[in-house]
Amino acid sequence: MLLAGTVVADPETVIADGAVVVEGDAIAAVGDEATLRDRYSDHERREFGIVAPGTVGAHVHSVQSLGRGIADDTALLDWLNDHVLPMEAGLGAEGMRLAAELGYLECIESGVTTVIDHLSVHHADQALEAAVESGIRARAGKVLMDTNAPDGLRQDAERALAESEVLIWNYHGAADGRVRYAVTPRFAVTCTDECLRGCRELADEYDGVRIHTHASENTDEIAVVEERTGERNVEYLHEVGLTGEDVILAHCVHTDETEREIIAETGTHVTHCPSSNMKLASGIAPVEDYLSRGVNVALGNDGPPCNNTLDPFTELKQASLLAKIDALDPTAVDAGTVLRMATRNGAAAAGFERVGALREGWKADVLGIDTDVTRATPLHDPVSHLVFAAHGDDVRLTMVDGEVLYDESRGGHRTLDADRIRREANAFDVPGVED
16 A cells, blocks of 8 residues: 655654555555655555554543543542542453443554553453554553552452463563553552562563553652652652663652653553543643653543543644643744654564564654645644644544454444444443433
């Protein structure tokens, strides 16, 4: 297939009247369309306003999708303990599968081609199966919580680690490596030393397995950790082994100088979730400071109950605007930087090679985006448009590994039954939610 349009290969490489040629699961060529059309005359040609890399949701909770809007205007720990955790605890296998399908449905049609997905304690296999079948690229794992958790979610560390290992055997490297595993303790508040150290040991046993958790999202959370351990959140996680190039820490809003040095020196990845942090009034992550230290900062939506959408373009815009108002500097975290956070940085955090840019020989994770809209008129700068004006519903084609998952002009979703999923989600009796 030859995808023609203004090609945004990466934030620094924009090709007007360009094209991306896809063969199998990889990109065969990127360049001037006229030249490539002659060279690949036998390829089907599709035309879009912008052809761009797929985005990476570097911290999402697909299995919270059935709880969209259930806990608005609520503080983080109350939001979690009074609403979200009870909902997760009440979801059986059928509900967990449906929730994950709904989350991936939204991601795919909005231009997310890769997720780092924080699942739940039970029935994580259902979500992993949904990832395999949907065609999305995923780094995902079962949640571990062995203290300070509801009865339905609290699980002995030894059992939780054993169940995680079984999931590694079954899903790490599934779908020809498109689905990979992350050991996923929820956060330091709900995990003992034994659990967190066990997570590090388990991840070290298996090549390519990563660790994904929350850290320093909210001042109340930090106070709880400090009271129990005598250390700030990131310092404590570092002590128990949860820093390093294979670790993704979501949020990292409230960190001090020592913690930022730890993150930078260990190569730990940080995922910024601006809309979630604003909605829960958690604070503003020091993104520009992290970037100045060489920290790999990715971009995520978090979960639908604390964001209400998995549209990646929402986070692109919010990330740049929030950094500018935080610094009172209009040049802070510019459009190119934010687009890189949502693509190449996210792929690096997820541990996927040759993903996050449109380059010859890289994986064919590609978006076709419509610019025949008033918001794109006139279109002076395609990178600026993607960051500040585009919406997820501008996506017309989503491709992962060269497979078209969503094609708006040819029936929509190819791998998921969108009508069934939406119908069942609307009819589902979500635990803890009164009609």
